[in-house]
Amino acid sequence: MKGRVLVLDEIEGRQAAALMIDGRLEELAIDPAGDVAVPGAIYRAVADRPVKGQGGIFVKLPAGSGFLRQISGVAPGQRLLVQVTGPTEPGKAIPVATRLLFKSRFAILTPDAPGLNISRRIKDEERRADLADMAETGMAGADERLGLILRSGCLEAEDTAIAEDIAAMRGLAEAVLADLSGPPELLVDGPSAHDLAFRDWLDPAVDDADTDPESFGRHGVTEALDALRSPRVALEAGAHMMLEPTRALVAVDVNTGPDTSPAASLKANIAAARDLPRQLRLRGLGGQVVVDFAPMPKRDRHILDQVMKAAFKAEGETNLAGWTTLGLYELTRKRDRLPLTELLS
Secondary structure, three states, X not given: OOOEEEEEEEEOOEEEEEXXXXXXXXXXXXXXXXXXXXXXXXXXXXXXXXXXXXXXXXXXXXXXXXXXXXXXXXXXXXXXXXXXXXXXXXXXXXXXXXXXXXXXXXXXXXXXXXEEEEOOOXXXXXXXXXXXXXXXXXXXXXXXXXXXXXXXXXXXXXXXXXXXXXHHHHHHHHHHHOOOOOOOEEEEOOOOHHHHHHHHOOOOOOOEEEOOOOHXXXXXXXXXXXXHOOOEEEOHHHOEEEEEEOOOOEXXXXXXXXXXXXXXXXXXXXXXXXXXXXXXXXXXXXXXXXXXXXXXXXXHHHHHHHHXXXXXOOOOOEEEEEEOOOOOEEEXXXXXXXXXXXXXX
């Protein structure tokens, strides 16, 4: 089906959401099994012991430990409000930060980052002026530590919906910031898969939504998930790439297949580079990524450099380190979700 389609279903009794664009899976969220700290969750924590060699400090959470990459201004025994910033790797502490974000579909409240801001993607000056008035009204008399960002979805949204989001996030933020006393405790849970989809995937607006049972099968999501279970990704003209995570890094190998023409390697490499961000995102892979592109002349590397920059432009915290002396391409990508292999049995 053409267009943007939001698909909500369940996998093994857990919420799951998918965004299909022109019949291709572009976004995926699945609730983890068991009691897992979800990115975005906010805890009251107690500072434990610093680990100076790693530039951070462990904090006590209701069940287990978190790791805060900050030492300055934090003393053992101090109570802190922290937010989970990424998935928990087996045997490691939960990554947390003291920079909190209270995020809804239209508004983001930013403690300790005061100011009223509007998404740069909203260009219409008249609309920006209206939103600025709504922001001032909604934040009148608020805690001076609180800032507000109005998201790009506000461009087409109803004013009442925006005002309700501002009020809800402000109320939640003020309640949490005032709740610093007591033992370690979960104060705000992270978003479920369905909540995440409605919060972050509706801008641009979707053309259709399917929330009925077995919707994944009707829209091709189940078939796409089956493909993601395999390390092999088919590319055009019989080429393919292999994505294989190890404990240290994610190894990617690009092969041209049966095409032996002089241009085959560059074609395969460009196709792999364009699809690599989507494959890493859907598979929940991050950290260090090393790509062994198909052999090609060094003079063509600048072409691939431009393709990689364009492909990863919208991927958030990604660092394209570039070529090594051995002819491999290195990059790092923030781990922002659990690996798909841990979400599917």
